[in-house]
Amino acid sequence: MSAPDLNGWEVVIGLEVHVQLQTVSKIFSGASTAYGADPNTQACAIDLGMPGVLPVLNADAVRMAIKLGLAIDAEIAPRCVFARKHYFYPDLPKGYQISQYELPIVGLGKLDIDLDNGETKTIGITRAHLEEDAGKSVHEGFAGSGIDLNRAGTPLIEIVSEPDIGSAAEAVAYLKKLHSLVRYLEICDGNLQEGSFRCDANVSIRRPGDGFGTRTETKNLNSFRFVEKAINQEIERQIDVLESGGTITQETRLYNGATGVARAMRGKEEANDYRYFPDPDLLPVMTTESDIAAVRSTMPELPDAKRARFVSEFGLSDYDAGVLTSSRELADYYEAVLAAGAEPKMAANWVAGSLAAALNAEGVDIAESKVSPGQLAGLIARIDDNTISGKIAKDVFEAMWAEEGDADAIIDAKGLKQITDPDALGKIIDEVIANNPGQLAQYRGGKDKLFGFFVGQAMKATQGKANPAEVNKLLKEKLAE
Amino acid sequence: MSLHQKSVAELSAGLAAGEFSSRELTQYFLDRIGTHDGALNSFVTLTAEQALAQADVADTTRKAGDAGPLTGIPVAQKDIFCTQGVRTTCGSRMLENFIAPYTATVVRNMEQAGCVMLGKTNMDEFAMGSSNETSYYGAVKNPWGVEQNLVPGGSSGGSAAAVAGGLAPAATGTDTGGSIRQPAAISNLTGLKPTYGRCSRYGMIAFASSLDQAGPLAKSAEDCALMLGAMAGFDTADSTSVDAPVPDYTATLSEPMKGRKLGLPKEFLSDAVDPETREATDNALATYRNMGAEIVEISLPNMHLSVPTYYVVAPAEASSNLARYDGVRYGHRAEGVENLEDLYKRSRGEGFGAEVQRRIMVGTYVLSAGYYDAYYLKAQQVRRLISDDFVKAFEQVDAIIGPTTTGPAFAIGELVDDPVQMYLNDIFTIAANLAGLPALSMPAGFSGGKPVGVQLIGKVFDEAGILNAAHQFQQVTDFHRAMPEGFK
Numbered sequence: 001m002s003a004p005d006l007n008g009w010e011v012v013i014g015l016e017v018h019v020q021l022q023t024v025s026k027i028f029s030g031a032s033t034a035y036g037a038d039p040n041t042q043a044c045a046i047d048l049g050m051p052g053v054l055p056v057l058n059a060d061a062v063r064m065a066i067k068l069g070l071a072i073d074a075e076i077a078p079r080c081v082f083a084r085k086h087y088f089y090p091d092l093p094k095g096y097q098i099s100q101y102e103l104p105i106v107g108l109g110k111l112d113i114d115l116d117n118g119e120t121k122t123i124g125i126t127r128a129h130l131e132e133d134a135g136k137s138v139h140e141g142f143a144g145s146g147i148d149l150n151r152a153g154t155p156l157i158e159i160v161s162e163p164d165i166g167s168a169a170e171a172v173a174y175l176k177k178l179h180s181l182v183r184y185l186e187i188c189d190g191n192l193q194e195g196s197f198r199c200d201a202n203v204s205i206r207r208p209g210d211g212f213g214t215r216t217e218t219k220n221l222n223s224f225r226f227v228e229k230a231i232n233q234e235i236e237r238q239i240d241v242l243e244s245g246g247t248i249t250q251e252t253r254l255y256n257g258a259t260g261v262a263r264a265m266r267g268k269e270e271a272n273d274y275r276y277f278p279d280p281d282l283l284p285v286m287t288t289e290s291d292i293a294a295v296r297s298t299m300p301e302l303p304d305a306k307r308a309r310f311v312s313e314f315g316l317s318d319y320d321a322g323v324l325t326s327s328r329e330l331a332d333y334y335e336a337v338l339a340a341g342a343e344p345k346m347a348a349n350w351v352a353g354s355l356a357a358a359l360n361a362e363g364v365d366i367a368e369s370k371v372s373p374g375q376l377a378g379l380i381a382r383i384d385d386n387t388i389s390g391k392i393a394k395d396v397f398e399a400m401w402a403e404e405g406d407a408d409a410i411i412d413a414k415g416l417k418q419i420t421d422p423d424a425l426g427k428i429i430d431e432v433i434a435n436n437p438g439q440l441a442q443y444r445g446g447k448d449k450l451f452g453f454f455v456g457q458a459m460k461a462t463q464g465k466a467n468p469a470e471v472n473k474l475l476k477e478k479l480a481e
Numbered sequence: 482m483s484l485h486q487k488s489v490a491e492l493s494a495g496l497a498a499g500e501f502s503s504r505e506l507t508q509y510f511l512d513r514i515g516t517h518d519g520a521l522n523s524f525v526t527l528t529a530e531q532a533l534a535q536a537d538v539a540d541t542t543r544k545a546g547d548a549g550p551l552t553g554i555p556v557a558q559k560d561i562f563c564t565q566g567v568r569t570t571c572g573s574r575m576l577e578n579f580i581a582p583y584t585a586t587v588v589r590n591m592e593q594a595g596c597v598m599l600g601k602t603n604m605d606e607f608a609m610g611s612s613n614e615t616s617y618y619g620a621v622k623n624p625w626g627v628e629q630n631l632v633p634g635g636s637s638g639g640s641a642a643a644v645a646g647g648l649a650p651a652a653t654g655t656d657t658g659g660s661i662r663q664p665a666a667i668s669n670l671t672g673l674k675p676t677y678g679r680c681s682r683y684g685m686i687a688f689a690s691s692l693d694q695a696g697p698l699a700k701s702a703e704d705c706a707l708m709l710g711a712m713a714g715f716d717t718a719d720s721t722s723v724d725a726p727v728p729d730y731t732a733t734l735s736e737p738m739k740g741r742k743l744g745l746p747k748e749f750l751s752d753a754v755d756p757e758t759r760e761a762t763d764n765a766l767a768t769y770r771n772m773g774a775e776i777v778e779i780s781l782p783n784m785h786l787s788v789p790t791y792y793v794v795a796p797a798e799a800s801s802n803l804a805r806y807d808g809v810r811y812g813h814r815a816e817g818v819e820n821l822e823d824l825y826k827r828s829r830g831e832g833f834g835a836e837v838q839r840r841i842m843v844g845t846y847v848l849s850a851g852y853y854d855a856y857y858l859k860a861q862q863v864r865r866l867i868s869d870d871f872v873k874a875f876e877q878v879d880a881i882i883g884p885t886t887t888g889p890a891f892a893i894g895e896l897v898d899d900p901v902q903m904y905l906n907d908i909f910t911i912a913a914n915l916a917g918l919p920a921l922s923m924p925a926g927f928s929g930g931k932p933v934g935v936q937l938i939g940k941v942f943d944e945a946g947i948l949n950a951a952h953q954f955q956q957v958t959d960f961h962r963a964m965p966e967g968f969k
Binding site: 048049050053054056084088093095273276282 | 562563569571576579581582583585682683684685686687689690691717718719720721797798800801803804805806807809810811821825845848849850853857
């Protein structure tokens, strides 16, 4: 879906992103957070909201929140407070969610995103707070509804942006940047299908210079594609409503990824009064400068810094550096290829090119690459030393991807070694010229374009193994004779 | 002297001397319960079989030479503490069939000290009440006035009646606004509410989380000292429990009172106090003076705000804590519901009694958007002022003394239609909860033949100080030795 025709309207978007923190145990209990277990096997008495149970804060969740705060240049609250947010729902065992309200752990921060026109835009982040996830309702496989509380109590950090985002494309850029960041920080596995990274979008439109329009909140956006589609759809809907003389109703809308349709879930008047108040079971969390320093010492190199270093240290273009640092795993892979001795620019082309294409085609992560960094470096070395041409190298890469072995073994087995010997090549070229007298006559008669024909014939005669530079050189000499 | 007339300390000595075994002792109290609890209704659930098994273990432990002071002592547990495998009702229909899958830390601590659990005692529903009349399992009668239908107080009414009637040597209670001290006072017992954070709240069903504390109800300060020593302690499962060592509370019981300063808040001597209760308090003051203590008149100027403050803070927290009882996972679920909202409304409507519903409504109201600042936030600010009053008072005195209640036990049904009058039962006890301070009530005399108590409030974590003062009082008085007719 392309961006809607705005007809002079200005779009204002704020995003709320729920990031599941990859702690070993839950935020307030010792139960495991692993995904995919049988229903209710990872929900202890605390997660079930049994009478008399009490929450105990997981210190790892706090450290992860601080890590995020440092990565977005935010203030870390010296004192933050957990609050209870009340509503009734069967997947919410206590009748309240432990969250943070007036005093979140992470305050004002920012994130820079790259726009399509090459410019950088800074998106403000209002706050980020820790909270527990709810369980899930299950409707398949039996009569009535079931509740699976395995997810109940999984730590989340909710990151709330300022209304600084001006289009669906910017929203996606922001989300991708944030997604990459939380994975760099190793605080989230980033798995969108499993719901580890979820987004709600607040959208409104206005005429430039006017105050904010009435906003709607669209929930349940669990892929980048859905975010873009749902936001554009909502923008179009709001434009239609306003231009036909209607008014926007403040409401919460639920997006259905399967049908691609959002519908109103509840209006303002049905909105819950959450009755927030500080949770008396939990003490305020005090964070000292030394706590922050301890977390800071565990911070990895962040994407923007890494990108700048790839440009300055390896001479890559900003674009290539951006692609290679888009995920920490990809950047690590690239650096591993370099560590195995590959030339940086060639390595960049291969990692961002053939390798990325192969991963995409199979829909797998870099971690599941069938070609190791060492193997790729081995291939690049053979191009570098003229053993094979770039073209043949693509075939070798395919064979490597098919797990036929290292580059050298494949080159040997298939006899792909480049022919560079002038005598051997000269003989082949002589034959090519002898076999094509008509073309020779035309060429000599001024049809220069036929040079390419002779190159092609020479390559064909050598099954592509001829060194292209050498072929060019020899052909020029011999055709001129 | 019969076994049910003896204190825990005396029974402990008897066990140590081999005068009787824990099994014999346990069977004795089970028989007492069988004979007398029909009149009192102090137990909701008896755990006779389990008790005898625990008693046998205790006897084995003693033979092995590993017995502590509480090894083999039978106790009753308030039915607010979760006990694994045993029904835990909290006095509510909502939890009529709830069998806890784990044991509360306090109960676990007592098990480790060798205590034998006789059963679970009746209580006001979710600890909300001052008369034990809100229990789904029926009202409890005070052994001091079975014929007169006297209430034992609440919410730990079952525990108080059981100990006062000699059905258990001691019992646990919980105190959110006076639920240990008020029943102790009107049932002629010594009952202690420790400093907030002294006993773990894990597994103790929450009423008002920032106020709830577990503590003992027993025949003497010495018994309370023994019991608290076993109940208290830091617990990593309760973030609000305090990581401080538990002293031997019995070690300091004999400290003399000479030179000790006891503060008498003038606000505790209002006209609301009945004359004989006032007289009992005056007599207690005289006793302390005779022991060399100095009585200092002090003021707690914000005292009059404690009841209104409490009745904002406690219902607010209760409305939140009780949200989990929704009929979905455990507890009462209404039959034949039409939809989710119907399930919630009817399960909660049927599962909770009138007083609980009243407090949930008040609590929901004071936390609502637009009212939060005016009620909940304001109440928290006043709570701070009340707390500060105590800080100032303790610059002058070692402990604070006054009546525990305005008068003795009333009859079942007498105040049931007047919630505000009922709430005023806690007028002298609530402030210690709001400030998180340790406080105890001890027998101090009689009003119209019905027991009344005197309260001692201590500095933070000075349980030892007030237990010492109460023990000294009990060395020169014998109110605490009195037992009701028919239960002697």
